[in-house]
Amino acid sequence: MDDGFAVDKRLVRHSFDRAAAGYDAAAVLQHEVCSRMLSRLEYIKQSPGTILDAGSGTGNVVPALRERYRNAMLIELDIALAMVKLSNARVSRWQRLLGRGVTPVCADIERLPLRATSVDMIWSNLALQWVNDPQLAFSEMRRVLAPGGLLMFSTFGPDTLKELRAAYAGTDRYTHVNRFIDMHDLGDMLVHAGFADPVMDMETMTLTYADVRALMRDLKAIGAHHMSAGRRPGMSPRAVLAAVESNYESRRYDGRLPATFEVVYGHAWVPQPRTTADGRPIIPIKVRL
Numbered sequence: 237m238d239d240g241f242a243v244d245k246r247l248v249r250h251s252f253d254r255a256a257a258g259y260d261a262a263a264v265l266q267h268e269v270c271s272r273m274l275s276r277l278e279y280i281k282q283s284p285g286t287i288l289d290a291g292s293g294t295g296n297v298v299p300a301l302r303e304r305y306r307n308a309m310l311i312e313l314d315i316a317l318a319m320v321k322l323s324n325a326r327v328s329r330w331q332r333l334l335g336r337g338v339t340p341v342c343a344d345i346e347r348l349p350l351r352a353t354s355v356d357m358i359w360s361n362l363a364l365q366w367v368n369d370p371q372l373a374f375s376e377m378r379r380v381l382a383p384g385g386l387l388m389f390s391t392f393g394p395d396t397l398k399e400l401r402a403a404y405a406g407t408d409r410y411t412h413v414n415r416f417i418d419m420h421d422l423g424d425m426l427v428h429a430g431f432a433d434p435v436m437d438m439e440t441m442t443l444t445y446a447d448v449r450a451l452m453r454d455l456k457a458i459g460a461h462h463m464s465a466g467r468r469p470g471m472s473p474r475a476v477l478a479a480v481e482s483n484y485e486s487r488r489y490d491g492r493l494p495a496t497f498e499v500v501y502g503h504a505w506v507p508q509p510r511t512t513a514d515g516r517p518i519i520p521i522k523v524r525l
Contacts (some may be wrong), residue, residue: 243414244367245315245344248459252293252316255459258318259294262457265441267296267301268362269390269499274300276501282386284308284356288488289338290345290377290389291363292317299337310338311355315366316459317342353382354378360389365416374429378506381492384504387431392416392437392496400451400495407476419500431504438500442496444492448477448484451495 252259270295274297284305284506288299292312301310312323324340343349345360367373375386383443392414404412419436426434445451484493 243366245368248366249315249317251457252314252445253318254427254443255457256316256322257415259322259458261452263296264294265497266293266458268441270297273359273361273388273390273501274304275302276388276503280386280388280431280503281387282357284386286355287357287359288313288348288350288355288380290348290350290360292323293319293361293363293368295326295358297361298323298326308356311341311350312377312399313341313345314336314350315342317346323347326507328399347377348376348380350380352379353385353506355380356385358385358387358389360387360391362390362392364389364391365414370417371425371428372423376427378429378431379505381509383506385505387505390499390501391422393500394418395440395496395498396497399484399487399493400448400480402450403480404476405483407479407483419502422500422502426502426504430506432507434502434504436500436502438498441497441499443495443497445495447493450480451493460495 255262259408263337285307286309288302288311289295289301290313290316293313298310298312301308312501314320314323318338320342324338341349344367345363346369358381360377364370364373366497373388381387395415397400399411419438423434423436443451445454487494
């Protein structure tokens with residue numbers, strides 16, 4: 237990876253900690269993608285005992301997962317402590333007494349503090365774009381998933397914020413938009429990590445804004461502004477911002493400025509083992525009745 241695109245994890249944690257209180261009001265796209273991911277579960281037959289929400293944010297998916305998988309234990313894991321606290325605060329006292337609450341964990345997806353084969357399903361909505369090594373993250377998810385376990389995730393693809401990236405081009409020597417990975421490369425990483433039957437697809441969503449500064453405020457409100465090592469230290473000079481605004485204006489349509497988000501969806505399974513712990517082959521036997 238180009239070091240200029242390496243994600244500063246301390247900044248990620250700090251940014252999402254600051255954004256936690258107002259996150260749900262601003263995260264329109266994140267909620268929509270979450271809803272579309274949930275609709276995909278209609279076609280997947282599984283009854284997980286333990287579900288890990290990797291990159292859980294404010295825990296907005298908890299009610300839906302609880303409704304669908306009533307007996308499952310949920311683990312809400314996020315790198316930002318404020319997000320974890322907010323998610324945990326939403327769990328009612330009665331849910332806690334009944335043992336139907338969630339287990340809050342503040343940790344990094346690239347270093348999951350969970351035992352091997354301890355989870356039956358991993359759900360991850362728009363979180364993988366904040367890791368530095370997606371291959372490591374997938375390997376960690378593969379490690380903690382039990383045989384037959386399911387990984388379902390969404391993330392952003394390379395065309396995300398392409399208008400903003402183009403508007404910044406040539407204005408200075410810094411990077412201004414985070415790096416996003418191609419859908420096909422993510423599929424290859426899943427296979428390399430040991431997942432089976434990966435399914436990848438994508439769709440483009442476009443939000444519109446009155447001006448560039450409104451887009452930047454929106455990104456800041458959800459903690460999703462630029463956080464790579466190659467970013468400019470401090471605020472951009474007025475001349476740079478003026479150039480960005482001027483460059484972006486060429487894309488105005490029907491009085492609004494578009495912001496493209498390439499949303500990548502993926503799911504894959506952990507295959508059943510083919511050999512025993514001592515190396516003997518496992519031969520499945522089907523009994524005819």
